[in-house]
Amino acid sequence: MIKKLAIILLTTILSTPLIAAQKTQADFDLYVVALKQEALAKGYDKTLLEQAFATAKFKEKVISADKNQPEVKETLETYLPKRVPQWKIDRARKLYKENQQVLEKIADEYGVQARFIVALWGLESNFGKIQGGHSVIASLVTLAFDGRRETMYKNQLWAALDILQSGHITLDKFKGSWAGAMGQTQFMPTSFNAYAVDYNNDGRKDIWTTKEDAFASIANYLKQAGWNDNLTWGRQVKLPDGFDSQSILQRGTKTRKQWLEYWAKSERSLADWQALGVRKMDGTDLPNVDVTAALVMPDDMGGRMYLAYDNYKALMHWNRSYYFATSVGYLSDRIGYPAIN
Numbered sequence: 532m533i534k535k536l537a538i539i540l541l542t543t544i545l546s547t548p549l550i551a552a553q554k555t556q557a558d559f560d561l562y563v564v565a566l567k568q569e570a571l572a573k574g575y576d577k578t579l580l581e582q583a584f585a586t587a588k589f590k591e592k593v594i595s596a597d598k599n600q601p602e603v604k605e606t607l608e609t610y611l612p613k614r615v616p617q618w619k620i621d622r623a624r625k626l627y628k629e630n631q632q633v634l635e636k637i638a639d640e641y642g643v644q645a646r647f648i649v650a651l652w653g654l655e656s657n658f659g660k661i662q663g664g665h666s667v668i669a670s671l672v673t674l675a676f677d678g679r680r681e682t683m684y685k686n687q688l689w690a691a692l693d694i695l696q697s698g699h700i701t702l703d704k705f706k707g708s709w710a711g712a713m714g715q716t717q718f719m720p721t722s723f724n725a726y727a728v729d730y731n732n733d734g735r736k737d738i739w740t741t742k743e744d745a746f747a748s749i750a751n752y753l754k755q756a757g758w759n760d761n762l763t764w765g766r767q768v769k770l771p772d773g774f775d776s777q778s779i780l781q782r783g784t785k786t787r788k789q790w791l792e793y794w795a796k797s798e799r800s801l802a803d804w805q806a807l808g809v810r811k812m813d814g815t816d817l818p819n820v821d822v823t824a825a826l827v828m829p830d831d832m833g834g835r836m837y838l839a840y841d842n843y844k845a846l847m848h849w850n851r852s853y854y855f856a857t858s859v860g861y862l863s864d865r866i867g868y869p870a871i872n
Contacts, residue, residue: 554676559589562676566688575692582702583695587672590665590709606830607857614654614858620865623653627866633743637730641750642760647842648749650862651849652715659715662739663708667691667720671711687711690720699727699735706739714738715745716752726752756845762822764846764860765839771808778807779828779836782853790851794844797825804838829853 563584570580627634627649634645656662671691675684691711695702707713711720716738718727727736730747738745780790780797799807801817801824809826811817817838824838837843837857846856 556589559673559676563587563672566672566675566685570689570692573689576696579692579696583668583692584672586666586668586702588666588669589676590669590673605854607835607854610854611858611861614854615862615865619653619657620862622658623649623862623866626653626658630742630746634746637743637747637750638760641747641754641758643750643753643758644760644863646863646866647753647764647859648746649866650859651749652745653862654855654859655717656715659742659745662706662714662717663712664706665709665711667705667707667711667713668702670707670709671720674711684711687720690724693724694720699723699737700739704739715742716748718748718752722752723748726755752849753842753845756848758842758845762840762842764842764856764863765824765827765837767812768804768817768826768836768838769810769812769814770836771810774808776828776832779826780839781828782830787848787851790847791844794825798823799825801838809838827853827857829857 566587567580567584571577627645631645634648637643638645638648652658668688668691671684671688675681675688677684691705694700695705705713708717712718713720713723716727718738723736723738726748727738728744728747728751729736730743731741733741735741736744736748738748778797778799780793785793801820801822804824804826805817809817822840824840825843827837827839827843829835829837835857839856843856843860846859847853849859850856
């Protein structure tokens with residue numbers, strides 16, 4: 532009983548955010564002891580925990596990376612050429628052709644156009660080349676220990692232990708980004724457990740080395756997020772002079788629930804947007820099809836404007852960033868597709 536109370540007290544103390552300078556290796560070691568006890572109470576195998584937590588070294592660089600993410604002022608005009616340069620477009624087209632048979636089979640089975648699978652593959656991991664070399668366990672334990680988002684990163688840690696316990700990857704190969712994003716899809720562990728697919732039926736959901744599993748996992752994520760393969764993602768448009776900005780979805784740090792509420796307020800039929808003076812970039816009429824769209828403003832009234840279809844919401848479910856969602860759509864367009872004209 533005394534040992535249990537001590538663990539509870541220790542966990543309470545260590546879960547309180549501290550000034551970075553106050554945190555020491557000794558604090559981290561005590562925190563790991565408490566985490567192991569909590570994991571044991573959740574039913575994880577003791578041998579697995581001993582092996583996994585032996586890799587949980589305190590990574591100051593991980594906390595530094597989390598606290599000092601670059602805040603460069605970008606616009607889509609500067610962002611898109613860097614995120615989607617011509618070499619990436621060329622490589623996306625080449626790899627699409629090389630993997631066309633399996634990509635289009637998966638696209639048909641999941642109802643997600645292959646060009647979007649390739650676009651996400653390219654933007655998340657440079658087509659599998661950049662997956663991160665950090666120990667997933669070490670990163671997640673370090674970020675939980677940091678305390679600012681402890682609950683979130685502990686949930687990711689439990690999910691990571693589930694992945695190891697299920698045998699999808701061995702501990703020595705369990706690598707990812709400094710934030711714990713993994714594989715060719717850069718899924719966080721909870722996303723892996725929700726969406727990863729064992730497409731080649733070898734008993735493992737291998738998003739690290741098996742392209743088929745990675746492709747199907749991307750497609751499954753989008754399908755579960757509400758993807759409609761009868762639609763594209765959106766289109767850049769021109770607004771008339773004096774357009775009322777109240778109907779435009781703007782940048783912000785809204786929760787997903789709030790963002791969807793704003794989307795619902797903005798959403799209109801293409802016929803309604805046409806009546807409001809919105810036009811294609813070349814000045815011609817919008818498509819005469821029964822489709823609804825929200826008007827998205829990634830920058831400001833002087834920047835690019837997009838009519839975003841429902842699939843844009845699925846991309847925002849993946850990453851709630853207008854720049855990210857737009858870059859996926861932009862790359863998918865450059866890969867090529869039969870457009871709604």
